[in-house]
Amino acid sequence: MRRRRARIYDEAVEQALLVFWETSDRLCGKRLRPILPTLVEAAEWHGHLNLDPRVRERLLQVSAATIDRILARNPAQDGTRKRRRAGIGSAIRRSIPVRTFADWHSPAPGFLEVDMVEHCGSRKVDGDFVHSLVLTDIATGWTELCGPALP
Numbered sequence: 001m002r003r004r005r006a007r008i009y010d011e012a013v014e015q016a017l018l019v020f021w022e023t024s025d026r027l028c029g030k031r032l033r034p035i036l037p038t039l040v041e042a043a044e045w046h047g048h049l050n051l052d053p054r055v056r057e058r059l060l061q062v063s064a065a066t067i068d069r070i071l072a073r074n075p076a077q078d079g080t081r082k083r084r085r086a087g088i089g090s091a092i093r094r095s096i097p098v099r100t101f102a103d104w105h106s107p108a109p110g111f112l113e114v115d116m117v118e119h120c121g122s123r124k125v126d127g128d129f130v131h132s133l134v135l136t137d138i139a140t141g142w143t144e145l146c147g148p149a150l151p
Contacts, residue, residue: 029066030064109139
């Protein structure tokens with residue numbers, strides 16, 4: 001019979017992590033982990049959260065993989081992941097190198113993250129939606145939004 005390891009991250013740590021996950025618009029563990037210290041400090045400074053020192057210490061020690069495991073057990077996570085189908089899009093995705101927030105090491109201004117954002121409300125069934133192009137300079141955070149001219 002296998003013995004279960006003692007839990008390092010108790011319910012208080014998990015609840016605090018869920019607060020920061022929701023605050024960050026449900027970032028994955030790999031993106032949430034690097035900004036977690038900043039989020040904790042800002043929430044405490046503004047008086048939105050008062051963490052027990054032990055909970056705060058454990059929260060700042062949690063790894064990206066553990067964050068993903070904790071969030072996978074969360075009922076609020078249901079339905080947030082979309083499964084991608086195989087096809088021409090998969091080959092294109094594999095051929096484009098992608099860097100996450102933590103992978104940029106002091107880039108010079110001019111390196112951009114580019115996203116196509118779809119504004120459609122809930123579901124695209126009636127054809128009413130708009131796309132916009134969002135360009136963000138990695139070094140400075142400067143953001144440019146390009147979209148259609150609306151009346």
